[in-house]
Amino acid sequence: MANPLSEFLRSYLSVGIFVGLSFVLFGLLMVISWALRPNRPQAGKYINYESGVDPVGSTWSQSQVRYYIFALLFVIFDVEAVFIFPWATRLEAYGTFGLIEMFAFITILILGLVYAWRKGVLKWA
């Protein structure tokens, strides 16, 4: 039973059970609510809410996503975080070597941020 792989998989089995529980709770609330709530259909109820007036035009409206470049930047920095985490846990073993290596890495990323900043990407366009 002390097989490390089965221990590892079992720790994730607990995760699965706990998430399953959240869906069970959700289902339970839905069932209770379904048993208790009234259902009185009226045409006006199902109109999309737009502060009381009838919706204008298509409700799948287009809106300008002003910060989509932020999303690209986010991907870069998030991947960076993925690389930094293993380094951070083992820093004591790597010592000065690891420190210098990671400085090079972080510096390049900061240069990227500075470039985006100077380009005006971080401004409200």
Add this chain to the structure above:
Amino acid sequence: MIHTVLGLELAYWQETTLRVLGGLVMLLLLTGGVVYLYLFKFVSFMQSRLGPMEAGPYGSLQLLAEVGKWLQKEDIFPEDADRKIFALAPAIVLASTFLMFIVIPAGPNAVVSDLGTGIYFVLAMSSLSVIGILMAGWASANKYALIGALRAGGQLIAYELPLVLATIGVVVAAGSLNLQDIVAAQANGEIFGIDWIGNPFVITQFVAFMIFVISVQAELTQTPFDMPIAESELVAGYHVEYTGIRFLIYFIAEFATAVAFAAVASTLFLGGWALPAAWGLGTGVMHVVGPIVISTKAVLLVGVVFWVRFTLPRYREDQLQRFAWKFLIPLALANIVVTAIAKVVF
């Protein structure tokens, strides 16, 4: 693997059942407590009113009354809605919240699952809620909801980064991702030879702590970072079309996430469930005291979040994006560098 609890030998399934139920009780109890304590009472006192007083002594059963009320509301789907996604979105948000609680330890052995990836798992799971929010905003087929969801998406990813980068400082200091190891590092640590308060990372990692708490405020979309649900312009943002129990689930998830983030922050920066090792309390005592210690810390931290929420006015969308990208992220990177130097040199 057979663990012994209070002298009883438990089989795997028994142990798992205990852990899962324990996690559920902690989640619901703390969330309910926080809603009553802060949303019903604390805020009322801040605004010179009493808050709920009718249901139970000092309105303490108001929460149950509220749940009973919401359960009886009609479940309305807007006519243009994408019905399947609309129905499923609250479940995703709730599941994301549940996933965050899994690795937070409340005692020497009181954790749903003690994953080696620890803090990394929490951060990954906390960002799942963005998917639920975007699903809700899109499926509602409502302009307010769509704009609110897009704002929420932009804000949550912007503040995800300072949150992640701030924790790296702690990971460097503790040398592990596992939350139990981080707790142990703080309990056994010492500052310049003084060990009676251990080494809570809030002292050595104060900058990271501040970045973390500010980012949590934004991740929870609480004022001053509540552009996604700004009621004066978007009515309620992504959950404007939700009624009854589905709306309540967003509400529960919001407060449970607040508790989860506060518990994570207490674990990372305030020493978690442990009391300093120098106090010489045995593991047996900590089995009982641990959950009380972490609950207290987490509830107090949620109090800070709500205190800020009901004190400050709202940031504009561009201001909050600028604050994250031009101030918090560079500061968090600088914190990593300084922490790493300190770790290698000392």
